[in-house]
Amino acid sequence: MNGVDLAQKLATFSEHYRPRTVGQFNGHDLMVAKVKGPFVWHRHEDTDDFFLVLKGRIRIELRDGNVELGPGELYVVPKGVEHRPVADDEAHILLIERSGTPNTGDAATAAPRVVI
C-alpha cells in the first residue's frame, strides 16, 4: 500500500488555482494546488477552509486583516468568512474542504474537481 506523495502529485500539473484531489477524509477532499497571483474574494457558507503551505509563501487576505503563511504553516478560514488567497510567487498548498465545495464559493465559476 502506498501513501500520497504530495510533491510527486504537484509535479504532474502546472496550472494555478486548479486544485487536484489526492484523497478523501471523512467526507472531505484532500487537494493540492499551485497558486500564483491573487485569487477571487469568496466565502464558503458550509465549510471551513484548510490551508497548509508546502512550498513558497501565501497571504490569505481577510476583510479585517491578512495572514501570512510560509512552508509548514497552516490556517483555517472559518466557514462564512470572506477571504482571498494571494501568492506573490508560485506557492504549493494542501487544501481541505468538504467534498463538492466550489473553490470560488460559487458552482458557476468554480474550477472542476480533478482527481489524480
Added chain:
Amino acid sequence: MNGVDLAQKLATFSEHYRPRTVGQFNGHDLMVAKVKGPFVWHRHEDTDDFFLVLKGRIRIELRDGNVELGPGELYVVPKGVEHRPVADDEAHILLIERSGTPNTGDAATAAPRVVI
C-alpha cells in the same frame, strides 16, 4: 492574524504519542505529534485517521500490509481499519481526527487532549 507554525508548536514539547491540538476544522482536531517506536494496535469506529509526515519517517502497519511515509507524504486510515503507527527514529506528524476521538481508539487508555 497569525497562522499556525507547525515546527514552532512541535518545539514546545518532547513526549512521544502525546498529540497537541493546534487548531479546529469542521469538527475535527488538527494535531501535531512526535512519535517514536511502536504505538498500540487500534481502530477508530467513527472517524478516518489522517497522517501527514512533517519530519522523519513512519510506518503505518495494517493487518494486510504496511504504508511507509516520509516528509510530505500522507495516508488516510479508513474508519474501522485496525492500524499501528511505528517510527524507527523520532518523526513529527500532522494528525487530523474528529474532535474527541481517543488516540488509542479507547477512552480508557487515550492520551489527554492538550491544546497549545
